[in-house]
Amino acid sequence: MQQKVVLITGGSSGIGKSIGLYLQSQGHKVYGTSRNLSxxxxxxxxxxxxxxxTDPTSIRSAVQQILDREDRIDVLINNAGVGITGPIEETPHQEITKAFDVNFNGPLHLAKAVLPQMRLQKSGLIINITSIAGGMGLPYRGIYSATKGAVDIVSEALRMEVKDFGIQITTVAPGDFATNIAAGRYHAPIEGQSPYSTAYGKTLKMINKDVDTAEDPILVAKKVLEIINTAKPKVHYKVGDALQKLSLFLKKILPDKIYEKLVLNHYKL
Structure with missing residues (x-):
């Protein structure tokens, strides 16, 4: 197996750390990132x-450090992201903008930074970590779903644009995994006088419970290694429990209102 030089954003914890540890154990050279090394x-x-x-200058500096040491970057894994929940009406717009800056603009900044080197190499792989939630509009997670869905779509376009350079683009959409994402997620406050307070509070408890009882992120790491070892990766991959993956299939085949009814019943709304 040829050793790959791998750059993983958000590599200090959660899914990113799990991917980094696993790839390193399989003989790859891993560079993770954190916004605050201290x-x-x-x-x-x-x-x-x-x-x-969110800072192109910071990105260029980190990429150059890797190139100075390794002379190449074989795999970019855009994993860094932020969670956000809340009624859309009551979510401060600066928080919505922040979520898009990190979850959508961030992967684009990173891709732009590594693509010139990958073209020189005539090879490279970019894996954008999205979310099963990005395939549907979910109540009180609409902004998060939108950021991840946007990455799915732009990845499809970028994949076609760079195919002639020997560069592969794909996405991996995890479901719920046992990480510390809830601790860093922005929660719009549950206001007692808000017309959404009861429904939002109930939904937020269910979201947090799903994360607390979720599977080990090593499953995502193993899927990433499988993709790295695949000559022609698929456009999209899903990693999660059967029910979460089934939800995407049902969305494709069911009429919109019937699917919406299923989601509402799931969240007891």
């Missing part, structure tokens, strides 16, 4: 670089 003074799992995905 929070991880004892991080020894793999190389960790400081990188802010």
């Amino acid at each position: 929070k991880y003074p004892d991080f020894k799992s793999f190389e960790l670089l400081e990188l802010e995905v």
Whole structure:
């Protein structure tokens, strides 16, 4: 197996860390990133670089550090992201903009930074970590779903644009996995006088419960390795429990209002 130089954004915890540890254990050279290295003074799992995905200057600096050491970048895994929940009407717009800056603009900034090098190499793979939630509009998670759905669509376009350069683009959409995403997620506050307070509060409890009882993110890491070892990756991959993957299939085949009814029943709304 040929060693790959892999860059993973958001590699200090959660799914990103799990991917980094697993790829390194399989012989690859892994560079993870964190927006604040000072929070991880004892991080020894793999190389960790400081990188802010909303800052093109920070991105160029991190990419150049890797090129100075390795002379190549074989795989970019755009994993860094932020969660956001709340009634759309009551979610501050600066938080909506922030979510799009990190979850959508961030992967685009990273792709733009590594594509010139990948063209020179005549090879490269970009894996954008999206979400099963990006395939549907979910109550009180509409902004998060929108950011991840947008990455799915732009990945489809970019994949076609770079195919002649030997570069592959794909997405991996995880369902719920046991990570610390809830701790860093922006929650629009549940206001007692809000007309959404009861329904939002109930839904938020269900969302957090799903994460707390979710599967090990090593499953995502194993799927990523499978993709790296695939000559011609598919456009999209899904990783999650059977019910979560079934929800996407049902959305494709059911009339919109029937599917909407299923979602409402699931959340007891």
